[in-house]
Amino acid sequence: MGIVALRPVRDADLDALFAQSRDPASVRMAAFTVEDPDDRPAFDARLARLRGSADVVLRAVTWNGALVGSIGSFVVDGDTEITYWIDRTAWGRGIASAALAFLLDLVTVRPLHARVATDNAGSLRVLRKAGFEIVGVETSFANARQAEIEETLLRLE
Numbered sequence: 001m002g003i004v005a006l007r008p009v010r011d012a013d014l015d016a017l018f019a020q021s022r023d024p025a026s027v028r029m030a031a032f033t034v035e036d037p038d039d040r041p042a043f044d045a046r047l048a049r050l051r052g053s054a055d056v057v058l059r060a061v062t063w064n065g066a067l068v069g070s071i072g073s074f075v076v077d078g079d080t081e082i083t084y085w086i087d088r089t090a091w092g093r094g095i096a097s098a099a100l101a102f103l104l105d106l107v108t109v110r111p112l113h114a115r116v117a118t119d120n121a122g123s124l125r126v127l128r129k130a131g132f133e134i135v136g137v138e139t140s141f142a143n144a145r146q147a148e149i150e151e152t153l154l155r156l157e
Contacts, residue, residue, distance in 0.1 A: 004098035006059040006106070009051060009070060013060050016067050018043050020087045030085070031117035031142035031149060050074070057107055061099045063090055071099045073107045081113045096126045104130060104156070111155045117142065118150040132156045 009017070020026065022037045034042065050056045050072070058072040061084070071084035082103060086096045104112070114132055116123040128134075132154035140151045 002064040002093070002095075003062075004095050004102070005062045006071065006099060006102045007062065009047070009058050009060045013067055014044065014047060017047070017060075017070055017085075020069060020085060023088050026085070026088045027144045029117070029120055029122075031120070031144045032115065032140065032151065033142075033144045035143050037144075057103070059099075059103065059106070061086065061095065063093070063095050068095060069099070071096075071103050073103065073109070073112070079111075079113045080107065080109045081115065082107070083114075091122065096123070097129055100126060100130045111157050114154040114156075116152050116154070118152045124152060127154050130156065 018040060021033075021043065027033050027037050034046070036042065050058050055075040056072060058070065060067055061069040061071050068090040069084065069086035071082070073080050073082045075081075082100070084096055084099060086099070112132075114127050116127065118137060133156070134152055135155045136153040137150050138153065139148050141147070142149045
C-alpha cells in the first residue's frame with residue numbers, strides 16, 4: 001500500500017489541493033462541495049480561515065511522501081465533524097482509511113460526526129471501517145450536482 005502520513009498543510013500545498021478539489025469526477029462524488037470549485041480566491045480565503053481557526057484540525061495526507069489530499073475536523077453547531085479529500089488518482093489504495101485512523105488518534109473529541117452522499121460507497125466504507133455508525137439520512141442540496149440528494153449521517157462514539 002505504501003506509507004501514508006499526515007502533516008500540517010503548507011503554503012506550497014495549496015496549488016495541488018486546489019487542483020484536487022476541482023477534479024470533476026471527485027467533485028461529483030463528494031457532492032457537498034463549495035459552490036464554485038474553480039474560484040481560486042474563495043479557495044484561498046477558505047483555506048486561510050481553516051488554517052487559522054482554533055476549532056479546526058487540518059492536515060495534508062501524503063502517500064510515499066507525495067501530497068495526495070487533505071483531512072481534518074471542524075466544529076458546526078457544537079458538533080465536531082470530519083472531512084477528507086483524496087486525489088482521485090489515489091483512490092482504492094487504502095489511503096483514506098489510513099489517514100482517517102491517524103486523524104482519529106489526533107482528534108480525541110467524541111462523538112465525531114460525518115456526512116456523506118449516500119451513493120458514495122467508497123467513503124461510506126472508509127467511515128464504517130473506522131467505526132462510524134449510520135445514525136440517519138436526510139435530503140440536502142448538493143452544490144456539485146445542483147440537486148437535492150440523500151446524505152447519510154454517521155457518528156463515532
